[in-house]
Amino acid sequence: MSLAIPMVEVLRGDFVESIHFGHAVISNSNGEIIEAWGDQNRLTLPRSSSKILQAIPLVESGAARNYNLKSEHLALACASHQGSEIHTNIIKKWLNAIDKTDNDLHCGKQFPSDPLAYGELIKNNCKPCQYHNNCSGKHVGFLTLSEHLKGDPDYNQLDHPVQKAIKSCFEDLTHTANADSAIDGCSAPNFACSLHGLAQSMAIISEANEISSSSRIIATYKLTQAMLEHPHLVAGEGRACTELMLAMNQRVVVKTGAEAVFIAIIPELKLGIALKIEDGNMRASEAVITELLVRYNMLDRKHPMAIKRLKGPIRNWNDIKTGEYRICF
Numbered sequence: 001m002s003l004a005i006p007m008v009e010v011l012r013g014d015f016v017e018s019i020h021f022g023h024a025v026i027s028n029s030n031g032e033i034i035e036a037w038g039d040q041n042r043l044t045l046p047r048s049s050s051k052i053l054q055a056i057p058l059v060e061s062g063a064a065r066n067y068n069l070k071s072e073h074l075a076l077a078c079a080s081h082q083g084s085e086i087h088t089n090i091i092k093k094w095l096n097a098i099d100k101t102d103n104d105l106h107c108g109k110q111f112p113s114d115p116l117a118y119g120e121l122i123k124n125n126c127k128p129c130q131y132h133n134n135c136s137g138k139h140v141g142f143l144t145l146s147e148h149l150k151g152d153p154d155y156n157q158l159d160h161p162v163q164k165a166i167k168s169c170f171e172d173l174t175h176t177a178n179a180d181s182a183i184d185g186c187s188a189p190n191f192a193c194s195l196h197g198l199a200q201s202m203a204i205i206s207e208a209n210e211i212s213s214s215s216r217i218i219a220t221y222k223l224t225q226a227m228l229e230h231p232h233l234v235a236g237e238g239r240a241c242t243e244l245m246l247a248m249n250q251r252v253v254v255k256t257g258a259e260a261v262f263i264a265i266i267p268e269l270k271l272g273i274a275l276k277i278e279d280g281n282m283r284a285s286e287a288v289i290t291e292l293l294v295r296y297n298m299l300d301r302k303h304p305m306a307i308k309r310l311k312g313p314i315r316n317w318n319d320i321k322t323g324e325y326r327i328c329f
Helices: 047-060 071-077 085-097 115-123 136-149 161-174 195-206 215-229 240-247 282-295 304-311
Strands: 005-012 015-027 033-037 181-183 189-191 253-257 261-266 271-277 321-327
Touching (some): 015 282, 047 161, 047 189, 047 195, 047 215, 047 261, 071 085, 071 136, 071 215, 136 161, 215 253, 240 253, 240 282, 261 282, 282 321
Antiparallel strands (some): 015 033
C-alpha cells in the first residue's frame, strides 16, 4: 500500500473524517499508459469486474451459439445482478433450456439485494435459491460452457475445462503469465493480474468489432454490446453500474468488483480503465470511476448520477446532510 495515493476524502461538516487511498490506470490496447495514479503494477484480484473476461469462452467456444443464447443471457453472464424478477426469470428459463436445475449451480444461496424480491421471500417465508445469487448468470454461463465441452459437474475446479479456458483467456488479454488465483465469493476461481494488465485487457475489448476474423474479438464485441444493451441486467435499479451506463447513453461499459475494484471499457476512445481502492470501500471506487469518466468527457459532471457518486451527500437518520465526498487526486 506504500505507493497508494489519497483519492477520495470524506467530509463531516468541514472536517476531513476519512481518506480513501488507491490506484488507477488508463491504458490503450498496446499497453501504453495514458495516465496512472498510485502503483500501476499493483497485483489485484479483479473480482466481479473481470466477469466479461470469464464469459469470453462461453461465446468464443460456440456454446452460446449452440444453445441459442440471446443478448440478455450474455449480459447476465457478465452481471452482478440484485436478484430481481427481471434477472431471476431469465436465469430460471436459461437453466431449464440447458436441462439443469438450481441444484446444479455452485455459487451458493443468497438473499436478493432487490428490496421487492427480498420482501417477497420474507413475506412468503421462503428461503433464497442459488439463482438469486448475484453471480448466478456467470455460473449458468459456466454450466452452459461445461455442457458444450462435455465437462463434469464440478465446473468451479481449477483443473476443469471451463476454468482452464477462462484462465487461458484471462492470461492472454491481461498479459499475465501463470496467473495465481483465489476463491471468489461465489466459489469460482478469481485470477489475479496487475492493475495495468486489467486496464489493458479492457482497452483490447474496447477495440472489438463484429467483422473480425478472430473468434475471440467477435466474442468480446458481442459481450460488450450485450452489456450496453441491457444495463439493468448488469446490476439493477439504483446500482452504480446501471445508473452510470444509462447516464452515458450506453456508450461505455462499467463494471464493479467486490473490495472496490472498478473497470471501464470505452469504445469511442479505445481505452480501458482499472482502479482499486485499498480499503475496499465501494463508495470510493464509485467516486473515482465517475471522476475519470467525467475527465475523459464520457459523463457530464452536472448529471445527477455523476453528482450522486462524486458528492453524496452523506445524511444521518434524520435526513440531515452531515457531509459529502470529494476527489483529492
